[in-house]
Amino acid sequence: MKKGLVIDREAQMIGVYTLDDKKTYRGIPRKKVLKKTKIYAGDYVYGEVVDENTFAIEQVEERKNFLVRPPVANVDKVLIVSTIKMPEFDNFLMDNLLVVYEHFQTDPVIIFNKIDLLNEEEKAGLEKWTQIYTDAGYDVLWVSAARNEGIQKLTDYLEGMICVLAGPSGVGKSSILSRLVGVQLEVREVSEKTERGRHTTTGVKLFPFGENSFIGDTPGFSSVDALYFLKPNEVRLYFREFLRYDCKFPDCTHTREPGCQVREAVKNGEISCERYKNYIKIIKEDPALWQELC
Ligand SMILES: Nc1nc2c(ncn2[C@@H]2O[C@H](COP(=O)(O)OP(=O)(O)O)[C@@H](O)[C@H]2O)c(=O)[nH]1
Ligand SMILES: [Mg+2]
Numbered sequence: 001m002k003k004g005l006v007i008d009r010e011a012q013m014i015g016v017y018t019l020d021d022k023k024t025y026r027g028i029p030r031k032k033v034l035k036k037t038k039i040y041a042g043d044y045v046y047g048e049v050v051d052e053n054t055f056a057i058e059q060v061e062e063r064k065n066f067l068v069r070p071p072v073a074n075v076d077k078v079l080i081v082s083t084i085k086m087p088e089f090d091n092f093l094m095d096n097l098l099v100v101y102e103h104f105q106t107d108p109v110i111i112f113n114k115i116d117l118l119n120e121e122e123k124a125g126l127e128k129w130t131q132i133y134t135d136a137g138y139d140v141l142w143v144s145a146a147r148n149e150g151i152q153k154l155t156d157y158l159e160g161m162i163c164v165l166a167g168p169s170g171v172g173k174s175s176i177l178s179r180l181v182g183v184q185l186e187v188r189e190v191s192e193k194t195e196r197g198r199h200t201t202t203g204v205k206l207f208p209f210g211e212n213s214f215i216g217d218t219p220g221f222s223s224v225d226a227l228y229f230l231k232p233n234e235v236r237l238y239f240r241e242f243l244r245y246d247c248k249f250p251d252c253t254h255t256r257e258p259g260c261q262v263r264e265a266v267k268n269g270e271i272s273c274e275r276y277k278n279y280i281k282i283i284k285e286d287p288a289l290w291q292e293l294c
């Protein structure tokens with residue numbers, strides 16, 4: 001059988017891209033397949049090319065993860081796009097996004113765009129935040145979509161991956177997508193309201209770029225409250241750097257427990273105050289908990 005990737009999924013349309021000869025077919029699932037599972041963009045499928053336009057889907061590979069927004073399977077990287085200025089960096093939003101995408105078991109990476117706009121002082125800000133997120137365990141890349149800087153490096157970094165863009169409006173998601181794919185494209189912004197009010201899911205297209213990489217044209221969350229998906233005592237599992245510490249109690253919430261190594265690490269500067277402050281803020285705990293350490 002031939003292996004393909006579902007790159008277009010909207011209503012009854014299934015676009016299958018064959019990985020060996022890089023052609024796109026209309027996918028027609030066999031009845032037995034549809035009984036077993038739904039088919040999403042990002043699904044790897046096996047089947048036969050039955051004519052020059054048609055791929056009969058016999059089998060859907062088990063997916064390693066599934067993002068609800070956008071509805072894409074097997075996501076290797078979520079590119080959380082942000083800027084230091086225009087719009088101003090919002091680290092609370094960033095930490096909420098990181099928690100949510102960690103929870104969906106997709107690997108978030110941080111992209112700072114619009115670096116062409118920064119003066120010396122703002123560049124110092126970019127370096128400060130880059131250090132904080134690198135220390136926390138994230139890859140951070142700098143780009144300027146406007147000047148096409150850092151785009152080749154980003155393309156190389158994403159080789160062979162299925163990725164989607166996330167982040168607030170105006171940070172340059174459409175511009176980055178256009179640079180990666182090499183044609184002018186609009187990321188299809190969907191307002192929170194219309195998305196929730198609808199029963200049918202919005203279609204997603206994945207565009208091939210670089211060497212065997214794919215990127216979605218439908219963005220992920222522009223803003224999100226981690227507590228929409230998680231209970232307060234689960235949030236601690238998605239602050240990467242917290243997982244390096246063994247507190248006295250294995251279910252330590254890093255708030256008031258004795259022998260908390262995370263609080264100790266905040267106190268001695270190993271964990272960033274900014275990150276711990278947002279942790280406390282996300283779980284809606286007492287601000288005194290970070291104020292007394294920072
Ligand atoms: N100076 C500068 N402007 C940029 C850059 N990338 C995007 N922009 C501009 O920022 C605005 C928003 O970009 P867009 O790609 O639509 O952002 P989106 O809302 O996240 O899709 C547009 O006016 C872009 O031209 C960049 O690297 N530098
Ligand atoms: Mg856009």
Ligand SMILES: [Zn+2]
Nearest residue numbers: 247252254260
């Ligand atoms: Zn603790």
